[in-house]
Amino acid sequence: MLGELMSRYVAGGFFMHLILLTSFAGVAILVERFFVLKSSANINKEELLNKIHNYILKGNIQGALTVTAQNKSPLTNIVQSGLQAVANKGSNEEVQTAMDAVALREIPKLEKRIGLLATLSNMATLLGLLGTVSGLIDAFASVANVAPDQKATMLSNAIATAMNTTAFGLLVAIPLLGAFGYLNSRAQEIIDDIHESSVATLNFVLANRKKLFPEDAQPSGKQRAS
Numbered sequence: 001m002l003g004e005l006m007s008r009y010v011a012g013g014f015f016m017h018l019i020l021l022t023s024f025a026g027v028a029i030l031v032e033r034f035f036v037l038k039s040s041a042n043i044n045k046e047e048l049l050n051k052i053h054n055y056i057l058k059g060n061i062q063g064a065l066t067v068t069a070q071n072k073s074p075l076t077n078i079v080q081s082g083l084q085a086v087a088n089k090g091s092n093e094e095v096q097t098a099m100d101a102v103a104l105r106e107i108p109k110l111e112k113r114i115g116l117l118a119t120l121s122n123m124a125t126l127l128g129l130l131g132t133v134s135g136l137i138d139a140f141a142s143v144a145n146v147a148p149d150q151k152a153t154m155l156s157n158a159i160a161t162a163m164n165t166t167a168f169g170l171l172v173a174i175p176l177l178g179a180f181g182y183l184n185s186r187a188q189e190i191i192d193d194i195h196e197s198s199v200a201t202l203n204f205v206l207a208n209r210k211k212l213f214p215e216d217a218q219p220s221g222k223q224r225a226s
Contacts, residue, residue, distance in 0.1 A: 012164040015131030019124050023172040026120045029113050030179045037186050040110060043073050045197055053204055059211045061087045074106035078198045086205055110187045117180035121173040128169020135162025
């Protein structure tokens with residue numbers, strides 16, 4: 001079985017090597033993106049947010065910052081930027097801007113290179129077709145001056161050999177396209193989850209700002225005397 005596959009690979013010619021390189025690139029991107037997304041999602045969101053909310057309710061902004069610093073992920077980085085802006089007594093708009101700035105940096109990291117899988121899938125398919133067309137051109141050229149009784153046999157063998165590149169191209173393209181669909185969907189789920197959690201945390205922090213800075217809520221001495 002393996003020997004037959006190797007003979008078909010060798011018979012496919014130069015374009016088989018290009019398709020193989022395309023598959024190696026696709027597998028490398030697939031593995032790298034899989035572990036990046038797994039690392040980003042490998043965090044107990046509910047537990048993390050509960051800890052942050054508890055510190056906020058206790059008026060301990062530094063405790064909330066410590067929690068986010070101990071759990072590095074796109075979500076914690078975004079929330080940490082908002083908490084830091086609150087700790088610096090920034091306005092609601094400044095807090096939102098700080099979180100948006102970090103989100104613009106973190107979110108693209110999750111989507112990075114996933115689109116290349118679709119491109120590589122298309123490349124594998126097209127390289128296979130190009131290899132087949134090139135093989136057919138050579139096949140018809142080679143039988144031009146052959147005896148009529150041999151043309152049919154030579155041509156059928158040449159066509160069968162040329163079709164190897166199309167088969168190999170599709171064999172590489174289909175899994176790569178499936179991997180693209182899976183990783184793209186997974187990345188979008190994580191991004192949506194990050195947006196939802198960061199907005200909920202922002203609203204919670206801003207709603208409880210007085211617990212973090214009770215002195216700001218107290219009237220001045222002159223106002224109390226009056």
